[in-house]
Amino acid sequence: MQKIIVDICAIIMPTLLGYVVWLLKNQKKDRDANSKGTMLLLRVQLIEYHEKWTERGYITKHGLENFIEMYDAYHSLGGNGMVTKLLEEIKKLPIRD
Template sequence: MKEFLMTTYTIVLPILMGYIVWLLKEQKKTRDANSAGTLCLLRDKLMFYHDKYTDKGMIPPYALENWEKMYKAYRELGGNGMILGMDAEVRKLPLEH
Protein backbone atom coordinates (compact mmCIF):
# COMPACT_ATOMS: atom_id res chain seq x y z
CA MET A 1 0.00 0.00 0.00
CA LYS A 2 2.82 2.40 0.89
CA GLU A 3 4.46 1.73 -2.47
CA PHE A 4 1.19 2.47 -4.28
CA LEU A 5 0.81 5.78 -2.46
CA MET A 6 4.40 6.79 -3.26
CA THR A 7 3.95 5.90 -6.93
CA THR A 8 0.67 7.81 -7.09
CA TYR A 9 2.25 10.77 -5.29
CA THR A 10 5.20 10.94 -7.69
CA ILE A 11 2.86 10.87 -10.69
CA VAL A 12 0.12 13.19 -9.45
CA LEU A 13 2.29 15.85 -7.80
CA PRO A 14 4.12 17.03 -10.97
CA ILE A 15 0.84 17.09 -12.91
CA LEU A 16 -0.84 19.11 -10.18
CA MET A 17 2.11 21.52 -9.94
CA GLY A 18 2.12 21.98 -13.71
CA TYR A 19 -1.57 22.80 -13.66
CA ILE A 20 -1.10 25.33 -10.86
CA VAL A 21 1.75 27.02 -12.78
CA TRP A 22 -0.43 27.17 -15.91
CA LEU A 23 -3.31 28.71 -13.92
CA LEU A 24 -1.02 31.34 -12.42
CA LYS A 25 0.33 32.27 -15.86
CA GLU A 26 -3.20 32.64 -17.22
CA GLN A 27 -4.19 34.82 -14.27
CA LYS A 28 -1.12 37.01 -14.85
CA LYS A 29 -2.09 37.47 -18.52
CA THR A 30 -5.57 38.56 -17.45
CA ARG A 31 -4.23 40.93 -14.79
CA ASP A 32 -1.75 42.44 -17.26
CA ALA A 33 -4.52 42.99 -19.82
CA ASN A 34 -6.78 44.55 -17.18
CA SER A 35 -3.97 46.83 -16.02
CA ALA A 36 -3.18 47.92 -19.58
CA GLY A 37 -6.85 48.65 -20.28
CA THR A 38 -7.25 50.58 -17.03
CA LEU A 39 -4.11 52.56 -17.83
CA CYS A 40 -5.51 53.53 -21.24
CA LEU A 41 -8.85 54.59 -19.77
CA LEU A 42 -7.17 56.64 -17.06
CA ARG A 43 -4.89 58.35 -19.60
CA ASP A 44 -7.91 59.20 -21.77
CA LYS A 45 -9.86 60.64 -18.83
CA LEU A 46 -6.84 62.58 -17.56
CA MET A 47 -6.33 64.13 -21.00
CA PHE A 48 -10.04 65.01 -21.11
CA TYR A 49 -9.86 66.70 -17.69
CA HIS A 50 -6.67 68.52 -18.65
CA ASP A 51 -8.10 69.91 -21.87
CA LYS A 52 -11.45 70.81 -20.33
CA TYR A 53 -10.15 72.64 -17.29
CA THR A 54 -7.09 74.31 -18.81
CA ASP A 55 -9.37 75.72 -21.53
CA LYS A 56 -11.73 76.90 -18.81
CA GLY A 57 -8.83 78.40 -16.81
CA MET A 58 -9.99 76.98 -13.49
CA ILE A 59 -11.01 73.70 -11.90
CA PRO A 60 -13.74 72.83 -9.36
CA PRO A 61 -12.47 71.25 -6.13
CA TYR A 62 -14.30 67.96 -6.83
CA ALA A 63 -12.66 67.73 -10.28
CA LEU A 64 -9.23 68.37 -8.78
CA GLU A 65 -9.86 65.62 -6.23
CA ASN A 66 -10.86 63.25 -9.06
CA TRP A 67 -7.76 64.30 -11.01
CA GLU A 68 -5.49 63.54 -8.05
CA LYS A 69 -7.02 60.09 -7.50
CA MET A 70 -6.88 59.19 -11.20
CA TYR A 71 -3.33 60.50 -11.54
CA LYS A 72 -2.17 58.50 -8.50
CA ALA A 73 -3.71 55.31 -9.91
CA TYR A 74 -2.23 56.08 -13.34
CA ARG A 75 1.27 56.45 -11.89
CA GLU A 76 0.91 53.31 -9.75
CA LEU A 77 0.01 51.34 -12.87
CA GLY A 78 3.23 52.53 -14.50
CA GLY A 79 1.86 55.43 -16.53
CA ASN A 80 4.20 58.27 -17.37
CA GLY A 81 5.03 60.53 -20.27
CA MET A 82 3.01 63.57 -21.24
CA ILE A 83 0.56 63.17 -18.37
CA LEU A 84 3.35 64.27 -15.99
CA GLY A 85 3.42 67.70 -17.66
CA MET A 86 -0.36 67.86 -17.71
CA ASP A 87 -0.42 67.15 -13.98
CA ALA A 88 1.75 70.21 -13.31
CA GLU A 89 -0.56 72.38 -15.46
CA VAL A 90 -3.75 71.14 -13.81
CA ARG A 91 -2.36 71.66 -10.29
CA LYS A 92 -1.53 75.29 -11.15
CA LEU A 93 -5.15 76.06 -12.05
CA PRO A 94 -7.09 78.23 -9.61
CA LEU A 95 -9.99 76.57 -7.84
CA GLU A 96 -13.47 77.39 -9.08
CA HIS A 97 -15.92 78.39 -6.37
Protein backbone atom coordinates (compact mmCIF):
# COMPACT_ATOMS: atom_id res chain seq x y z
CA MET A 1 0.00 0.00 0.00
CA GLN A 2 2.79 2.39 0.92
CA LYS A 3 4.57 1.67 -2.39
CA ILE A 4 1.40 2.57 -4.30
CA ILE A 5 1.18 5.90 -2.50
CA VAL A 6 4.86 6.62 -3.22
CA ASP A 7 4.37 5.70 -6.90
CA ILE A 8 1.30 7.93 -7.16
CA CYS A 9 3.17 10.83 -5.55
CA ALA A 10 6.09 10.28 -7.92
CA ILE A 11 3.69 10.77 -10.83
CA ILE A 12 1.54 13.57 -9.41
CA MET A 13 4.24 15.81 -7.89
CA PRO A 14 6.16 16.61 -11.12
CA THR A 15 2.87 17.27 -12.92
CA LEU A 16 1.65 19.51 -10.13
CA LEU A 17 4.96 21.38 -9.97
CA GLY A 18 4.93 21.84 -13.74
CA TYR A 19 1.44 23.32 -13.52
CA VAL A 20 2.51 25.72 -10.76
CA VAL A 21 5.49 26.87 -12.84
CA TRP A 22 3.20 27.41 -15.84
CA LEU A 23 0.78 29.48 -13.71
CA LEU A 24 3.61 31.64 -12.35
CA LYS A 25 4.97 32.31 -15.83
CA ASN A 26 1.54 33.39 -17.07
CA GLN A 27 1.06 35.64 -14.06
CA LYS A 28 4.42 37.28 -14.79
CA LYS A 29 3.37 37.92 -18.40
CA ASP A 30 0.16 39.53 -17.16
CA ARG A 31 2.03 41.69 -14.63
CA ASP A 32 4.54 42.74 -17.28
CA ALA A 33 1.75 43.71 -19.67
CA ASN A 34 -0.05 45.66 -16.94
CA SER A 35 3.14 47.47 -15.97
CA LYS A 36 3.86 48.37 -19.59
CA GLY A 37 0.33 49.65 -20.12
CA THR A 38 0.45 51.70 -16.92
CA MET A 39 3.80 53.16 -17.90
CA LEU A 40 2.48 54.18 -21.32
CA LEU A 41 -0.62 55.80 -19.82
CA LEU A 42 1.52 57.72 -17.35
CA ARG A 43 3.79 58.94 -20.15
CA VAL A 44 0.83 60.20 -22.17
CA GLN A 45 -0.59 62.01 -19.13
CA LEU A 46 2.78 63.52 -18.20
CA ILE A 47 3.22 64.84 -21.75
CA GLU A 48 -0.28 66.36 -21.68
CA TYR A 49 0.33 67.98 -18.27
CA HIS A 50 3.67 69.31 -19.48
CA GLU A 51 1.99 70.94 -22.47
CA LYS A 52 -0.78 72.37 -20.28
CA TRP A 53 1.52 73.91 -17.67
CA THR A 54 4.15 75.21 -20.08
CA GLU A 55 1.43 76.89 -22.17
CA ARG A 56 0.17 78.62 -19.02
CA GLY A 57 3.69 79.62 -18.06
CA TYR A 58 3.28 78.55 -14.44
CA ILE A 59 2.28 75.55 -12.34
CA THR A 60 0.32 75.17 -9.13
CA LYS A 61 1.77 73.54 -6.03
CA HIS A 62 -0.65 70.61 -6.38
CA GLY A 63 0.06 70.36 -10.09
CA LEU A 64 3.78 70.07 -9.38
CA GLU A 65 3.24 67.49 -6.63
CA ASN A 66 1.03 65.41 -8.94
CA PHE A 67 3.53 65.67 -11.78
CA ILE A 68 6.39 64.53 -9.52
CA GLU A 69 4.38 61.61 -8.10
CA MET A 70 3.36 60.49 -11.58
CA TYR A 71 6.96 60.86 -12.76
CA ASP A 72 8.20 58.72 -9.84
CA ALA A 73 5.68 56.00 -10.69
CA TYR A 74 6.60 56.19 -14.38
CA HIS A 75 10.31 56.03 -13.61
CA SER A 76 9.90 53.08 -11.21
CA LEU A 77 8.14 51.16 -14.00
CA GLY A 78 11.19 51.63 -16.21
CA GLY A 79 10.33 54.87 -17.99
CA ASN A 80 13.03 56.56 -20.04
CA GLY A 81 14.82 59.90 -19.82
CA MET A 82 12.50 61.77 -22.20
CA VAL A 83 10.07 62.42 -19.36
CA THR A 84 12.96 63.41 -17.07
CA LYS A 85 13.56 66.34 -19.40
CA LEU A 86 9.88 67.29 -19.10
CA LEU A 87 10.16 67.15 -15.30
CA GLU A 88 13.18 69.45 -15.36
CA GLU A 89 11.26 71.95 -17.47
CA ILE A 90 8.21 71.76 -15.18
CA LYS A 91 10.37 72.40 -12.10
CA LYS A 92 11.62 75.64 -13.68
CA LEU A 93 8.09 77.06 -13.97
CA PRO A 94 6.97 79.60 -11.38
CA ILE A 95 4.55 78.21 -8.78
CA ARG A 96 1.20 79.94 -8.32
CA ASP A 97 -1.77 79.10 -6.12
